[in-house]
Amino acid sequence: MAKKKILGKIDIQQLISTRDFLHQALYEAESKLEIAGTIQAFEVCYELAWKTLKKVLNLRGIDVFSPRETFRLAAREALIANPKNWFDYVEKRNITVHSYEDEIMKVVYPVLPKFLKDLNSLIKNLEKL
Secondary structure (H helix, E strand, O other), rough: OHHHHHHHOOOOOOHHHHHHHHHHHHHHOHHHHHHHHHHHHHHHHHHHHHHHHHHHHHHOOOOOHHHHHHHHHHOOOOOOOOOOEEEEEEEHHHHHHOHHHHHHHOOOHHHHHHHHHHHHHHHHHHOOO
């Protein structure tokens, strides 16, 4: 019963909408500009995912302060399956901030299908709360 109350306090609709946009963009992107937009959708999804997990953990009485800590504890709470995947997404997100366009497209874009799969799993777990 307490778990159902948690999701009622957290709106995941923006995360779902952004995930849907990422999905569409990922499978339709052809030009460099479209790929760049897809990577930006990844950035937004990533930020929403870790901040949503942080809120869920906080509502469970678990204080977290960083994405890595959030993903580690989210795995412990069975909200995500593999924190190592999410640690990789932390690194990819950091690349988008500190690298040039060509490097971002070579390093980040190929990871997006795996990220989308893990994001879908996270959303399913959140919807169960």
